[in-house]
Amino acid sequence: MWRWQRAEGTPEPTVVPAQEQEGRSSEVLLNGVAVSVAVRKDFPFTHDTEGRNFRALVTLVPERFDVARLASFSGAYAAKEKPFEVTEVSDDATYDVGYLKAEVGVVDVPESLRHLIGPVKGKAQPPVKLTAQGFEVAGKISGSRLIPLPLDMPEVSTAAEAVRDATTGTLYGVTKDREGLIIAYSEADKSWRVVTSMDENDAKTVFMDEVGRRLIMPMDLAQRTGLAILYLDDGDDALVDSVDMDELIGLNDIYDPANELPPTLVAVGIDGDMLLLIATKDQALVRLDPSVAKHWRAYLVDVTTGEVDLVGYSGAPYIGKAGEAVVPPCPSIRTSRCGKGMVMPLSLNVSQSAR
Amino acid sequence: MFRILVVICGLVLTGAPALAAPEVHVVGIYEGYGRSNGEVHGPLAKVVLDRPGAEVLLVLMSQSAVRWDVEVAEGRGHA
Numbered sequence: 522m523w524r525w526q527r528a529e530g531t532p533e534p535t536v537v538p539a540q541e542q543e544g545r546s547s548e549v550l551l552n553g554v555a556v557s558v559a560v561r562k563d564f565p566f567t568h569d570t571e572g573r574n575f576r577a578l579v580t581l582v583p584e585r586f587d588v589a590r591l592a593s594f595s596g597a598y599a600a601k602e603k604p605f606e607v608t609e610v611s612d613d614a615t616y617d618v619g620y621l622k623a624e625v626g627v628v629d630v631p632e633s634l635r636h637l638i639g640p641v642k643g644k645a646q647p648p649v650k651l652t653a654q655g656f657e658v659a660g661k662i663s664g665s666r667l668i669p670l671p672l673d674m675p676e677v678s679t680a681a682e683a684v685r686d687a688t689t690g691t692l693y694g695v696t697k698d699r700e701g702l703i704i705a706y707s708e709a710d711k712s713w714r715v716v717t718s719m720d721e722n723d724a725k726t727v728f729m730d731e732v733g734r735r736l737i738m739p740m741d742l743a744q745r746t747g748l749a750i751l752y753l754d755d756g757d758d759a760l761v762d763s764v765d766m767d768e769l770i771g772l773n774d775i776y777d778p779a780n781e782l783p784p785t786l787v788a789v790g791i792d793g794d795m796l797l798l799i800a801t802k803d804q805a806l807v808r809l810d811p812s813v814a815k816h817w818r819a820y821l822v823d824v825t826t827g828e829v830d831l832v833g834y835s836g837a838p839y840i841g842k843a844g845e846a847v848v849p850p851c852p853s854i855r856t857s858r859c860g861k862g863m864v865m866p867l868s869l870n871v872s873q874s875a876r
Numbered sequence: 877m878f879r880i881l882v883v884i885c886g887l888v889l890t891g892a893p894a895l896a897a898p899e900v901h902v903v904g905i906y907e908g909y910g911r912s913n914g915e916v917h918g919p920l921a922k923v924v925l926d927r928p929g930a931e932v933l934l935v936l937m938s939q940s941a942v943r944w945d946v947e948v949a950e951g952r953g954h955a
Contacts, residue, residue, distance in 0.1 A: 534925060534932040535898070538944060545941035552948055566939055568904040582900060586933055592899035598906045604922035604947065607901045607934065 541566040568596040569779065570615065573816075576774040580618050591616045621771050621834050628830045630821055631792035638833040640814040641787050641801045651681040651694025656706055658685075658692070668692070668706055674713050675702060684729040684736065686753065693736055695724040703736070703751060703761070717761055722749055728788030728796075737824060739786035739798060742772075748796075748824060766822060767829040772800055775816040775835075784818075796822045797832070898931040908942035918943060925949060 538547040539561040546560045565577035579591050594616065595605045614620050630638065649658050655670035670677060676698070683694035690708040693716070695701065701719030706712070722745075724738035738749040738761075746769060750762040776784055784800040791797070800818040819833035908919030919942045925934060926949035936944045 532931040534927075534934055534948065536944075536946060537933065537935045538942075539935055539937040540939070540941060542940045547936070547938060547942045547944060549936065549944045549946060551946050564935070564937060566904070566937060568906050568937075568939075578902065578904075582902065582935060586898070586900050588897045588900050588933075591902055592932075593901045594904065595902070596904040600905045600908045600919075600921035600942070602909060602912050602922070604924045604945075605903045606924045606926065607903070607932075608924075608926045610899060 537561060539564040539566070568598055570594060570596065571773045572777045572779065573773075573775055574777060579616050583618065590618065621774075621831065624770050624831045625833060628821060628832065630797070630832050631795055633792045634790045634795070634797045634821070637789045637797055637799075638819045639799075640817050640835070641789065641799045642814075647683070649683045649685050649692055651677055651683040651692075651696070651704065653677050653680075656683060656692045656694065671713055674704065675715065677704070682724060682727040682738075684727050686729055686731070688731060688734075689753075693727065693729075695719065695727050695736075695738055697723050717751065719749065719761060722747075722761070722763070724749055725785050726787050728791070730791050733791065733794070737788055737791070737796060739788060742769075742783035742786065747827065748822070750824060764824060764827045766827040769800065769818070769820060769829060770831045771818050771834055775800065775818060786820075791824075794823055794825050796824050798822055898933045899927060900933045900935065901925075901927075902935040902937060904937040905942065906939045908938065908940075920945060923947070 536549050536551065536556065536558055538549055538558055540547050541562070549556050549558050565574040565581060567574040567578055569575060575594075578594075583590050591611075593607060593609065593611045595607065597605075614623070647659070649656060651657075653670070653676070654667055656668040657665050658668065659665045675696075677694070677696050678698050679696070681694045681696045681704075683692060685692050692706045692708070694704045696704060696719075700721050701723060703716040703719065705714050705716050707714075719738075723741040725741045726739055728737045728739075730737055734753045736751040736753065738751075740747045740749060745765070746767075747763060747765045750764060751760075752762070772784065776782075782803070785803045786798045786800055789797050789799055798820045800820065801814050802816070815835055817833075817835050818831065821830050821832045822828070903921070903923055905921055908921045910916060910919055912920070919940065921936070921938070921942045922945045923934070923936065924947045925932060928949070934946070936942075936946075
């Protein structure tokens with residue numbers, strides 16, 4: 522009979538295959554010997570160290586096996602003939618479950634902004650929006666009213682983010698059609714105008730900084746990591762300033778960069794030049810399903826330099842579809858207890874027949 | 877009396893070797909490779925494990941079914 526034996530002093534490894542797709546099950550050969558192992562379906566699948574499934578993996582796998590952290594991760598879209606080599610314990614800080622703890626607290630968040638750190642509270646309807654028909658302004662008593670878009674203004678084919686400047690009674694909408702335009706309507710003299718072009722930069726959201734007299738527009742992160750800023754008191758010389766932001770640490774943890782659009786940056790408050798941004802799911806999705814807002818990151822940005830600091834984050838991992846199906850109690854490989862319906866990792870059966 | 881108790885507890889705590897936590901290593905792929913040396917075959921993935929002296933738990937993760945071929949560096953076969 523063929524037998525396999527480790528060098529003296531080296532414990533036998535435990536091999537746990539995990540597979541997302543239904544159908545044929547994975548198999549394991551250990552030093553040429555087929556071994557009987559149960560295939561797990563309850564791990565968040567990933568082949569990459571970027572994205573929410575990797576974050577779910579580094580959180581849930583250690584939890585289920587009762588260890589502090591992953592020792593290493595090797596991955597690729599497709600395996601090659603050259604083997605993966607598992608030779609060392611990685612010191613990569615992102616393998617730590619709470620790796621973001623070290624990133625927050627570096628800067629002081631202005632007192633006026635602290636209460637805003639958290640999930641974005643989606644409104645059922647935005648107070649003002651710009652549609653193909655014109656500005657729609659929500660009213661508390663009389664319902665929403667429409668200010669029709671005249672024919673001497675450019676067409677608006679996609680609903681655009683809009684805000685109201687309470688100081689001057691002006692409505693601003695930022696279109697995403699073609700080059701993108703900032704369109705304004707003055708309630709005082711009932712006049713429309715195109716303020717300036719966005720030069721093909723897509724503003725994802727728009728924030729009115731009443732004190733600083735500026736519109737601040739976080740860009741679509743699929744396009745670039747930056748802010749567009751319009752200084753309102755510049756009148757006819759209005760140009761959109763562009764500020765590139767530093768890397769947004771921890772952003773990849775709340776989406777799957779390979780398969781999903783990036784989160785939306787929502788400006789929720791400003792103190793001087795320090796802007797608080799919450800990265801979250803697109804607001805239209807949040808309105809449909811408020812639960813998706815629970816995965817967020819908070820960033821404090823200096824709007825003059827683009828310097829960014831992470832100042833808060835949601836702790837629970839955002840689990841992909843494979844991990845979402847089953848989140849069982851955590852068995853330890855050092856105990857024999859196992860919850861109902863659980864598949865325990867099996868030790869290798871060394872008496873199986875050779876390949 | 878108290879001092880003796882502390883000593884006994886110390887013996888109990890340190891007498892048995894603590895159970896070391898295993899190292900959990902993960903390999904993740906979307907799919908295996910299906911051709912080698914001109915031969916077409918089922919999806920394969922190879923892993924070499926070289927962690928002498930360590931208790932290892934190896935999670936082999938794939939999107940679709942794969943035959944995982946694991947070579948343990950310290951292993952040796954014998955009849």
